[in-house]
Amino acid sequence: MNSQIALIQNIDALLPQTQCGLCGHRDGCLPYAKSIVNGEDANKCVPGGQPVADALATLLARPKLKAEESVWPIQSDGRPQRMKAVIREDECIGCTKCISACPVDAIIGSGKLMHSILTDLCTGCELCIPPCPVDCIDLVEDLKEVPTETLQIAEQNDLRQRYYSHIQREEKRRIHRKGPVVRAEIDTELFAQFSAQFSNIPEIKIIEKAKAGIVQQDAKTTIELAKIRTQIKKLEKQLSVRDDEKKRAQLDMLLQQLSALGA
Structure with missing residues (x-):
C-alpha cells in the first residue's frame, strides 16, 4: 500500500495541477494520478501536453503515447499555450457562481458586486465559464514568459495546496448548505490522506509565506477597485438623469481614487 501511495504522489507531482478535469476526472489531478496507477492511460492531461505524457510514461516504464490534443497552439516548452x-x-452581476467554480480560488468578490480574477493565480481551466449566467468571462493568452522547470514545480505545489484548501471549504459549505456549490463530487478520504503529507513539505511552506503578502494585498486592492467602480457607475447613471453638484464632486473624488490605485 505504501508503495502505491508513493507512486500516486510521484505521478501527481508531474501533473500541472490546473484541476481542469479535461482528463475526465472532474475532481482534479490527484484522482487522475490514482486512476493511472490502477491502469488508466497516462496521456490524457491536456494542459500538460506531450512533455507530461512522456514524463509519466518514463516514470511508469510504459510505452509513450500521443498526448490528448489541446485546442490551443503549442508553446516553446511543448505544452499548450497557457491561458x-x-x-x-x-x-x-455579482452572482458569485464563478467563485465557487474556481478550483484554486483565483476569483474574488462578493454578492451583487463585480468580481475580479487574480490573473497570477488563474490556470485557464475554464471551469468558471459554464456557471456564469451572463457569459461575461473570456479566455485570453497568458503573455508571460514560459516558466522554467523550477518555477513550474513551485507553481504546481502552490496550486495543489490552493485546491486542497478550496475543496475543504466547499465541503463545509455543502454540509451547511451555504451558497452555491459548483464542483464535482470529491473523494474526500483520498484528498485528506494526501493533503496532510503535502502540507508538511518545507518548500511548499516557503512558497506560501512568500506569496501570502502579495496575494493578500492584491486581493484587497482588487476589492477596493470593484467597490469604487460600482459607485462610479451608480453616480454616472444618476447624473445622466439630473445634474447634482454634490454628486458631481463625489464622482470626481472617486475617479481620483481610481487613478491613484493604478486602474
Missing part, C-alpha cells in the same frame, strides 16, 4: 480568464467587469 487566463478575464471578467468583462461592466457585465458582471
